[in-house]
Amino acid sequence: MPPLKVDIVGGGPGGLYLAILLKKAEPSTDVRVLERNAPDATFGWGVVFSEETLGSLRDADPETHLEITETFARWNRLDIRFGGRELRSTGHSFSAIARARLLEILQRRCRALGVELDFGVEIEELPDADLVVGADGANSLIRRLGEFGTKVEPEGSKYVWFGTDLVFDAFTFIFKETEHGLFNVHAYPYDERMSTFIVECPDVVWRAAGLDELDEHESLAFCEQLFAHDLRGRELFSNRSLWLDFPKVTNRVWHDGRVVLVGDAAHTAHFSIGSGTKLAMEDSIALANGLVRRSWDVEAAIVDYELERAPVVERTQAAASDSAAYFSRMATYTQMEPLQFAFNLLTRSGRITHASLGIRDPQFTRALDSWFGGRAVSPPPAFSPWGEFPNRFSLVPSGFVAVSPEGRISPETPVIGEWTRPEGPVLLQLGHAGRRGSCRPASAGRDLPLEDGWPIVAPLRVPYGPFSRVPERPDEDEILAQFVAAAEIDVDVLELDMAHGYLLGSYLSPLTNPVEDRLRFPLRMLEAVRQVRRGPLAVRLSITDWHPRGNSVDDGIAIARAMRDAGADLIHVEAGQTVHDDRPEYRRGFLTALSDRVRNEARVPTLVGGYLTTLDEANTIVGAGRADLVLLDLPPAQIERSLDPSNTVLLAEVRP
């Protein structure tokens, strides 16, 4: 077989590393790296690695691994500076290296193996090689020369990437409030002399501060001054550092004929999770392995490579996008206590939970637990719900209970008059089914109309689903009276069901009540119930209709705020089912982010479910201030155990 001719366009870590691996695997391969810049020119400052990458690098090329790791700056601490406090958490290992140094190590290894390195080369068309690798970054020319189904969209806040000669001793997050808004910093040391220093702020803050009118030097001066205290009088250094929007690059496919993309050219990942270089180098490992496994059959190898890398990259990119969005919304968390703020930050991506942090950094977790314990009744590790009621046991939700026979969902739905209160603390979910009433029991399905049912009511005389009954207009006074009468009942938490397209929820959505003042009747209802109800009063809401013409999340947050102002103590966060043809998103914890936004933007306590099944999820969500109460789906046997006060669940959904 004639030796393969491989042209790698782009001399960054991904491209150089691929060259090394290919030449090692088959020395007769003609490998060429074509790089636009000079060998010692580089953008950026330091690159960061987590422990996991190091293993795969060690296996792929021990020599490179050794040199890189010997040069690493290492630390296992995270510092969070917020609200005049500095909070530290240990047990998080990171390593970093100067980008220029990394490239120099890789370049030397390339030369030692006989890879041809061509610098100062500007490509205009596809090179004529057996395999062309686009390793030329987010703005890849090679990608633009082919058909990959590319999408590039800006995500996250405005950011600028500096270096500084202050050597931090931990991965450091700094949050600084200014008159224009919140600025935040990601900083980490990468050798004995220098640190990376990235400044971020949301677009609106960027403009308010007049940063859109400053040039490179003025921006640097602004940041130096703003963070003078944290920089301890040291300087910031620019490397053509400008305020940028992070480009999220995705491609439908990563190959087009004999051309394949690796690294940022194929997929960028927001810098805030520190995985860009790691992804690129792991791509190279996978591609090189593919070629070896497929005996240098380029087409087959490219497919293997994409098959192997796509799922990992997708997950990383999703985590990176969430992280970018998270940092752009940090202002909503600034009212939190620093300890909770820090825990929220640490657990933002779901990779660290209350339990796993308890292992990495027991001291931090103890501090958080006792902070919580000091505010509420139940001892840690269980978090007690907010407010006054004694919670040594779980609070059990009643399921939907109708205010009247006509308000039932199905013949099996309990009606308040005949409902028997179970033992122990209970949350009573009181509602009227509206146009989703008069249906068959849930065991058969939902929204299947009964043949001989009863008349149903709704604000709009439109049936819920295919073959559903047509509702009549409701007698609002009568229904209000029914709710008020029911509200006299003695329960620990009373919840008015205004979610999921039942009667009250139907008033709140433009899809089901196309009038100006949609809040009129629901607020009237809440106020009337508030008058007679002394204990905690919750409102269940579909925060989003999951429908382009329905309530958006922002609309839902405004409704939550209105309910809070009218006397609701707690919002039970739900989504969708306002109409039967909505577009839901289902996965584990699919409502957590919504609860986070309602709680921290509408500033009202929340209760949330959304397919949560572990105590760790509950502790993490409540600890991080994403909700105050968590509804868990536990199998019956586990509920028995959970009612033990030393291991209390906050809420348990009792499923038959």
Added chain:
Amino acid sequence: MNIGVGLPTTTPGATGELLLEWARRADAAPFSSVAVLDRVAYDSFEPFAALAGAAGVTRRVRLATMIAIGPLRPTGLLAKQAASVHQLSGGRLTLGLAVGARTEDYEAAHAESRGRGQKLAEQLAYIRGGVDGDRVGPSREGIELLVGGLSGQAFSRMARYADGYAHGGGPPRAFASAAARAEAAWKDLGRPGRPKLWGQGYFTFGDVELGHAYLRDYYAFTGGFVEQIVAANPTSPAALKDFVRGYEEAGCDELVLFSTTPEIEEFERLQEALA
């Protein structure tokens, strides 16, 4: 976890005789179900006709569509076809429905592809709800209903109207991820218990080149993705055992295994591999 076997309704060279022989043998062997796929613009057997044939030569196995593309058919007709198979088999139909992935099937059937999601929802409500049940017989009572698809709407339709979820195939982790979403939707819609979870996969023990050529042809519409399907296809008993174990660990209730070639020897090799 139960294991079912696919009938060779779409593999080139399958005859009616061969299809019925697969069904007979599945009924005698410890397979819990036989299943069929659905295409119009393809050299394949119509699913309800195939299951009706299988009903005639079996007594025990469930007869399943994994899946049938509901919106290709007028609603009343779909209900009648399904109910007829159900009655002919003495109540053994598992009706898996979805919207399908190829527009050419809709074109060949002269069915409207726009709004097919909505139409599927109507069909599910019609069949499940016994709508017009007196006029459009036979009885649909007792049909086990599954819904397939990966969109949020597919999961909510499943949770609203069906008994469970029909996954379209892939490695065990893909099934596990879909299963979690199905459970989430089920609970969100307030259904008791949990949804039934059906999965499917392929295998090729005999002529691998032929089997892969079939997969490349059948899944040609997925573009570049077809190579990933081929690469993941189990071609040894060990690989198949891994696949089966992965599905079991992910909570699958019934896994249907489809051969990529119709020869009866593949059935025998499958039996051996699973023994």
